[in-house]
Amino acid sequence: MIVHTVADLRRERRKLPGRVAFVPTMGALHEGHRALIRAAKESAEHVVVSVFVNPLQFGEQADLDRYPRTLDADAAICAEEGAELVFAPSAAEVYPRPLEVSVQTGRMGEIVEGAARPGHFDGMATVVAKLFGMVSPDLAFFGQKDAQQLAIVRRLSEDLNLDVEIVAVPTVREPDGFALSSRNRFLSPEERVTGLALSRALFAGRDAVAEGPEAVLAAAGPVLEAAAKADPPLALDYLVLADPATFTQVPSGHRGPAVLAVAGRVGATRLIDNLPLEF
Ligand code: PAF
Numbered sequence: 001m002i003v004h005t006v007a008d009l010r011r012e013r014r015k016l017p018g019r020v021a022f023v024p025t026m027g028a029l030h031e032g033h034r035a036l037i038r039a040a041k042e043s044a045e046h047v048v049v050s051v052f053v054n055p056l057q058f059g060e061q062a063d064l065d066r067y068p069r070t071l072d073a074d075a076a077i078c079a080e081e082g083a084e085l086v087f088a089p090s091a092a093e094v095y096p097r098p099l100e101v102s103v104q105t106g107r108m109g110e111i112v113e114g115a116a117r118p119g120h121f122d123g124m125a126t127v128v129a130k131l132f133g134m135v136s137p138d139l140a141f142f143g144q145k146d147a148q149q150l151a152i153v154r155r156l157s158e159d160l161n162l163d164v165e166i167v168a169v170p171t172v173r174e175p176d177g178f179a180l181s182s183r184n185r186f187l188s189p190e191e192r193v194t195g196l197a198l199s200r201a202l203f204a205g206r207d208a209v210a211e212g213p214e215a216v217l218a219a220a221g222p223v224l225e226a227a228a229k230a231d232p233p234l235a236l237d238y239l240v241l242a243d244p245a246t247f248t249q250v251p252s253g254h255r256g257p258a259v260l261a262v263a264g265r266v267g268a269t270r271l272i273d274n275l276p277l278e279f
Pocket of ligand 1: 024025026052054057124127128146149
């Protein structure tokens with residue numbers, strides 16, 4: 001069932017006994033979202049999926065306008081994967097008036113991906129807090145692909161005592177390693193060849209993990225430098241080895257978990273990817 005208003009969502013939500021798992025999305029669903037819904041389905045009696053392109057987390061109007069909107073196909077995917085309820089509100093339903101109170105993600109939202117997209121994580125965390133309030137889930141499922149978002153949502157749930165268990169689901173990749181994303185559909189075949197450098201750099205870094213953090217960055221860097229000279233070129237934003245919980249860069253000689261994260265632009269399309277590593 002699809003509902004478009006908060007009132008209808010709450011009415012239908014109240015009819016769901018047992019544990020409810022929530023998969024927040026911005027639509028344009030692909031195999032990565034199917035994996036989230038399947039994982040949600042395995043962990044709870046009921047699954048609610050939201051489809052909402054959140055204007056608050058977009059910096060540029062053009063990026064928001066360009067974001068793919070495919071609600072009919074999204075609803076079909078949700079039904080195929082067994083999600084009972086799809087919440088697809090309008091922007092006016094979610095933001096009936098300008099917000100006076102919103103979520104600030106602080107330092108965590110300003111570094112790495114946040115430095116490239118000022119305000120993005122505040123807008124993301126604000127809508128996630130609102131969606132949690134609307135859906136009242138027991139668990140919520142987020143892709144590892146957006147590793148910094150995942151870290152911030154964990155802190156959001158803990159710091160504000162939202163009582164929602166945050167579950168991470170591994171990134172789904174194409175056979176050649178390219179991470180799935182709703183934005184991939186914008187890439188020309190030539191841009192996709194350049195964009196493949198992101199995952200190739202991450203895999204090169206992973207192959208050097210036994211030699212330590214510096215070796216990982218040294219192995220990944222040249223793959224991205226080559227892509228920066230390709231036609232079309234990669235405009236690299238960052239390559240970082242970060243603490244998965246705080247997203248601060250790990251010190252040299254670091255032992256324990258880390259995330260190797262990369263972002264860049266090919267043509268008009270921004271791509272991000274990451275790999276969790278253990279030192
Ligand atoms: O990852 C996304 O699709 C979005 O950032 C989210 C979590 C649905 C919030 O708008």
